[in-house]
Amino acid sequence: MRARIKKFLDSGTLFVWFCGTAVAASLLLVGGVLLLIMVNGLGFFWPHALVDLTLTDGTHVLGELKGEEVIPYSETPAFPEGKTRVRLKVGNRDLYGLDFRWVDTDQIVSAESPKDVAAFERREWGNFYGRIREVSRGGDVVASGNQEGWKALQPLIEQANDLHEEIEHLQRDVIGDINYDIEETRLKIRELELSGQHEPQEVAELQTATKQLETQYEKHVATLRKLSRQLDEYAVILVETNGREKQLAVGQIVKALRPNDMGFVEKILRYFMNFWSVLSEEPREANTEGGIFPAIFGTVMMVLIMSVAVVPFGVLAAFYLREYARQGLIVRVIRIAVNNLAGVPSIVFGVFGLGFFVYAVGGTLDTLFYPEALPTPTFGTGGILWASFTLALLTVPVVIVSTEEGLSAVPREYREGSLALGATKFESMLRVILPCALPGILTGLILAVARATGEVAPLMLTGVVKLAPALPLDHHFPFLHFERKFMHLGFHIFDVGFQSPNVEAAKPMVYVTTLILVMVVIVLNLSAVALRNYMQKKFKASAV
Amino acid sequence: MQAAETTMASSERSQDNEHKLTVEDTDFFYGEKQALFKVALTVPTHHVTAFIGPSGCGKSTLLRCFNRLNDLVEGARVIGRICLDGKDIYDPSVDVTDLRTRVGMVFQKVNPFPKSIYQNVVYGPQLQGVRRRSVLDGIVEKSLQGAGLWEEVKDRLHHSALGLSGGQQQRLCIARALAVNPEVLLMDEPCSALDPISTAKIEELLHSLKEQLTVVIVTHNMQQAARISDLTGFFLMGELIEYAETKTIFTNPSDSRTEDYVTGRFG
Ligand SMILES: Nc1ncnc2c1ncn2[C@@H]1O[C@H](COP(=O)(O)OP(=O)(O)O)[C@@H](O)[C@H]1O
Ligand SMILES: [Mg+2]
Numbered sequence: 001m002r003a004r005i006k007k008f009l010d011s012g013t014l015f016v017w018f019c020g021t022a023v024a025a026s027l028l029l030v031g032g033v034l035l036l037i038m039v040n041g042l043g044f045f046w047p048h049a050l051v052d053l054t055l056t057d058g059t060h061v062l063g064e065l066k067g068e069e070v071i072p073y074s075e076t077p078a079f080p081e082g083k084t085r086v087r088l089k090v091g092n093r094d095l096y097g098l099d100f101r102w103v104d105t106d107q108i109v110s111a112e113s114p115k116d117v118a119a120f121e122r123r124e125w126g127n128f129y130g131r132i133r134e135v136s137r138g139g140d141v142v143a144s145g146n147q148e149g150w151k152a153l154q155p156l157i158e159q160a161n162d163l164h165e166e167i168e169h170l171q172r173d174v175i176g177d178i179n180y181d182i183e184e185t186r187l188k189i190r191e192l193e194l195s196g197q198h199e200p201q202e203v204a205e206l207q208t209a210t211k212q213l214e215t216q217y218e219k220h221v222a223t224l225r226k227l228s229r230q231l232d233e234y235a236v237i238l239v240e241t242n243g244r245e246k247q248l249a250v251g252q253i254v255k256a257l258r259p260n261d262m263g264f265v266e267k268i269l270r271y272f273m274n275f276w277s278v279l280s281e282e283p284r285e286a287n288t289e290g291g292i293f294p295a296i297f298g299t300v301m302m303v304l305i306m307s308v309a310v311v312p313f314g315v316l317a318a319f320y321l322r323e324y325a326r327q328g329l330i331v332r333v334i335r336i337a338v339n340n341l342a343g344v345p346s347i348v349f350g351v352f353g354l355g356f357f358v359y360a361v362g363g364t365l366d367t368l369f370y371p372e373a374l375p376t377p378t379f380g381t382g383g384i385l386w387a388s389f390t391l392a393l394l395t396v397p398v399v400i401v402s403t404e405e406g407l408s409a410v411p412r413e414y415r416e417g418s419l420a421l422g423a424t425k426f427e428s429m430l431r432v433i434l435p436c437a438l439p440g441i442l443t444g445l446i447l448a449v450a451r452a453t454g455e456v457a458p459l460m461l462t463g464v465v466k467l468a469p470a471l472p473l474d475h476h477f478p479f480l481h482f483e484r485k486f487m488h489l490g491f492h493i494f495d496v497g498f499q500s501p502n503v504e505a506a507k508p509m510v511y512v513t514t515l516i517l518v519m520v521v522i523v524l525n526l527s528a529v530a531l532r533n534y535m536q537k538k539f540k541a542s543a544v
Numbered sequence: 545m546q547a548a549e550t551t552m553a554s555s556e557r558s559q560d561n562e563h564k565l566t567v568e569d570t571d572f573f574y575g576e577k578q579a580l581f582k583v584a585l586t587v588p589t590h591h592v593t594a595f596i597g598p599s600g601c602g603k604s605t606l607l608r609c610f611n612r613l614n615d616l617v618e619g620a621r622v623i624g625r626i627c628l629d630g631k632d633i634y635d636p637s638v639d640v641t642d643l644r645t646r647v648g649m650v651f652q653k654v655n656p657f658p659k660s661i662y663q664n665v666v667y668g669p670q671l672q673g674v675r676r677r678s679v680l681d682g683i684v685e686k687s688l689q690g691a692g693l694w695e696e697v698k699d700r701l702h703h704s705a706l707g708l709s710g711g712q713q714q715r716l717c718i719a720r721a722l723a724v725n726p727e728v729l730l731m732d733e734p735c736s737a738l739d740p741i742s743t744a745k746i747e748e749l750l751h752s753l754k755e756q757l758t759v760v761i762v763t764h765n766m767q768q769a770a771r772i773s774d775l776t777g778f779f780l781m782g783e784l785i786e787y788a789e790t791k792t793i794f795t796n797p798s799d800s801r802t803e804d805y806v807t808g809r810f811g
Contacts, residue, residue, distance in 0.1 A: 327618075413655035417717070420611060421668040421724060422645035431667070432657055 034518070041515030044508040045274040047259040047267050050117050050129055051088070052241055054109045061103055062117060062129050062241035063090035068105070089505075091119070091127035092240055099126055099505045115261040116146055120238065121254040123284060126505060133237040133245060142234070149236065153256060156234050160251045167227050170220060178217045180476060185210050190372035278512060287466065287496050288506040292513055297471055298384065298464075298486035299453065299520055305388035305482075306395065306452050307445060313392065314399025314448075315441055321400070322407040323429060335404075342397035350458030353390030358382055358462060378483050382463030384472045385482035390462045391455055395448035402447065406440015407433065442532035449528050453521045456490035464491045466499075489517040563630075564589045564728060564758040565610060570624030572605055572782075574617060579605045583624075583784045585777055587728075592750055592759040594769040594790065597779035597805070603762040604652075606779075607730050610760065611647040612640050628728070645672065648721035652733040654713045656705035656720070661688075661697050664705045664716055668724035683723050690756075691719035692749050711742025718749065729753065731761040735768065747772050766806055770794050778802045 008014070048064040055061065066087045075081055084105045093099050120128040132149030135142045135156070143152035189206050192198035231251030238246045262270065281291025317338075325331045362379035370378040379385070410433050418428035456464075465485040472484045497503065497510040565587040572580035579602045587593045595603040605614065612633060614620045625632050633643055645668065656664050665684045666674075674680060684701065688694040693715045697708070705716055714734055721729060735743040750772050753759055763769050769776050770790060777787040778799075786793060786802045797803045 411653075411655070413651055413653045414657060416613060416616070416649075417651065417655040417657065417720075418667070419616070420613060420644055420649040420651075421671065421720065422641045423667075423671050424641055427671055436658060 037511060037515050037518060040508070040511035044512045045271045045278070047119075047257055047262060047270045047274075049113055049259050050119060051111050051113050052117065053088075053103060053111050055103065055107045056109055057107075060241040061088060061090060061101060063088035063101070064119075064129075066100070071104070089127075091129045092125075092246070093502075093505075094125040095240060095244055095246060099502065113260045115258065116150075117241070117260065118150065118256050118258045120256045121289075122248070122252050123254060124252060126285070126289070126502075128238055128240075128246065130238050130240040130246075133239050135234060135236050135250075137234050150256075150258070153236060153250070153253075156250045157253050157256060160231060160234075160253065161255075163227060163231055163251065167224060167231075170224055170227070175217065175220050175224070176470075177476075178213050178220070182210060182213050182217070185213070187372045194371055279516070283467070286500055287492065288500050288502060288509055292489065292492060292509075292516065294468055294471060295487040295489045295492040295513070296516060296520060297473075298468070299489045299517070300524070301472055302384055302388050302391070302459075302486065302488065303449055303453055303524055305384065306391045307449060309389055309392040310395050310399050310448050311441065311445055314396045314444060315403050317396070318400045318403035318407060319429065322404050323425070323433075338397045338400050342401075345457075346394055346455050347457040347461075349390055349394045350461035353386055353393070353458055353462040354382070357386040357389050362386060381483075382461070382465075382485060383483040384463055384486045387459045387463040387486070390458050391452040394455065394458065395451050398447045398451065399441070399444035402444030403437060403441045406437035406443070409440065410436040438535045439532055442528060442535060446525055446528040446532065449524050450521060453517070453524055454490060456488065456494060459488055459491060464488045466491075466495050489513055489520060493517065562588055564628065565760070566625075566627045566630070567606070567609075568625040568627075570606075570609070570622060570626060572602070572609065572614070573619075573621045573623075575619035579782050580609075581782045583782075585784060585787050587758060587760055588775070589758050590754055591774040592754050592761060592772055593775045593777065594773035595760070595762045595777045595779060596764075596766060596769050597785075599764070601779040602782040603779055604732050605782075607649075607732050607760060607762055610728065610730055611644050611649055613644075613649065615640065645724045646726055647728040647730060648724060648726035649730040650714070650717050650721055650732070650734045652736055654710055654717060654737060656708070656713050656716050658704070658706055660702045661705045661708070661716060662701040664720050665723050667720060672724065687719040687723040688716075690722045690753070691715045692745060693719055709742070711738050711745060714738060714742065714746065715749070718746070718753075726757060728758045728760065731759065733762050733764055736764055743768070766794075766808075778805060780805075 050062060051065050053061040066089050068084055068086045071083050071085050085102050086105060086108075088101050088103060089099055090096060090101045091099055117129060117131055120130075122128055131146040132153065133146075134144040135149045135152045143149045185206050189203055189210075192203055192206075232249045234250040235247055236250055236253070238248070240246070257270070259267070278291045279296065280293050282293060283295075284290035321331055321334065358381060362377065362381065362383075366374060366378050366380040414432050414436060415428055418432045419425070423431070463485050465487065468485050468487045470481075470484060472481045472486050473479060474481070493510055493513050496506045496513065500506045563586040567583055567585050570580060570583045571578060572583075583602075583606060595606065597603055608614045609622060609626055610628075610633075614622070622634055626634060628643070628647065631638070657667065659667075662684055665687050666680045669680060669683050674683070685694060685698075688697065693712060696712060697716075700707075705713065708716060714737075718729075718734075735746055738746070747768065750759060750761070754774075761769075761773065773790045775788065776790045776793040778785045778793060778797075778801075780801060786797060786799045788798075792798075793802060794806055797806065
């Protein structure tokens, strides 16, 4: 018997099982996380059905069903063990104070899903669930009753949305441009004053230019006011399920849906529209609603700048360490130090980035090149460039290590073969070793991108903000504005999930942002992998 | 025609010097470890000279002194004189890259670059600044013909060199070395990893190559040395035991150790 057990142990079958279990457990964990994010994130876009519950006390509750649970610690007579309750998103925050409500299951008399109730997505106060009493224009009733009102409302909402777009355009593009020009002119005047040898005439010219810009500005602001008034032209009176009324301007409604009245195809269509609007729109309501486009843009742009910074830096360092430096104690110590650098907590890099890049480098740049803007800092404050550089610093060990691995994998025969043909060491490196090491370098880039996309802590010190007024890329020369602050998906998750006043209502947004962050990481990684495979093809096997 | 021209040019180039390489009382050290002891020999022009001996006896070391590839090894030192055409190649005034274009090398481990066949051959000429496509095309054809590979690869010059068979890859390496028009070709066990047919092809090649240049070949295979070389040097533990005409070495060696080795009693 003992011998049999020993034989079994020695055969390694048990070990194989252990190994298999370890792999299975890891896969299960990763898969579970992804599944959780997918289910919660992807569910967000679906137009959920509305249920109308009639309670024992005769009141109604209308909303989206969000789940059922056994009431925890329910042992008192009023709450016997095993009693359940359901959670509903009831919206109407301005009337009820809270978006969510628990209802004990035994309080429910009946549940239906009436086809005539609608979900209104509003620009403020979250969703409203209910029916329409009347639509009016400046006090005159245009349509009354739920059915009539619904028909009248649809084109009005579209109009209002167009109007919003126009206002947005006017505000951001037209007035934004004027503001930009005014600021530029102010800086020019200041620059002339600082230089001390300006012609008074020049300044006067600039000042008249400013005057002109300001009159233009006034004009556009007047138009803006007119447009805003138009938004309030139509009003709608909504009633919630218990009959309480709420009057609001049609301009406040983003969209109105009757989810119980929608067919499957219609819902799918709406699903993709919702998905697209989250991807492409700006956030609203302290980021808890609307889209996350600026955060996606900021994340991707930051990673790109980081890649451009980290690759040459890391590759040069690795080449020096592996090819030029005398292999010995010092190089070994440096190598260990570099490896350990990868383990330094990222917040430490953040502090370093703030102290070195932002204050030291940025502050110096400001006094040297942007004195006219002072005391407002240009580069002397957090910005996308400094954040990217900080992350480049954070990820450079990864690139160095993989590049070194790539270099050491280049067979000695290639080096000797190249040298024997009369190449110098530099020529050999450029023409044979670098192409052979490219897969290793790009593997380093892939790892760096993966690490950098998920990093948040150092960014909070070096340039990420909750809401950035402008993207770091626009049509103003020089197009890339490295000094600007930016938004980031990882920070967005933190901010929406833990810093917003209405955490429960923001939960779906957290899942959606997480899902998109994961997707961005995957897309960025796949691009880097594709780049590596392309390069490998170009320089290796089928060198066409 | 072209080959004849080259032959003439290279024979003119070295007619005045019968001894292409001369080694005078040379010691070689890898750090503390001495790998060559007082080696002295001369390599005649337009001949094939073979180095034989058991492994670890310093054949490769001596070969790699001829193109100064040993410079790469940290702590390597040469004491003595090694001359190419009467000029000391370890003189500080010598340009090493220049030396290496005059003294080409083919390695034991087949090492075409992971590039196309064409790019492999033009690697050396491009380093020397040849850019004209027509010139490069000519070099590629001539070198591949010189290495007996042209007919086999002329339709796939721009395919990867790694797609060739082992023997073809080794001949590509020879073509690559020929492309820079060297005066000496060093071959370090060029056939040790190849099948008999590929080996035969390369041996055949050597006969034509020696018309154009001087060949120094290291080999493990005594039959091979007997078949292809004009002179043979026998090394043992870093010492040159005997150096003479191949026929003499194999039929009537003067040292008993040489005799033991060539008759297969050790090694
Ligand atoms: N790079 C090196 N560093 C230290 N010792 C070496 C190195 N290359 C070769 N040697 C030693 O030098 C001796 C001769 O080697 P080598 O010339 O390669 O012999 P072979 O005749 O087999 O080609 C051997 O003992 C070997 O161990
Ligand atoms: Mg050897």
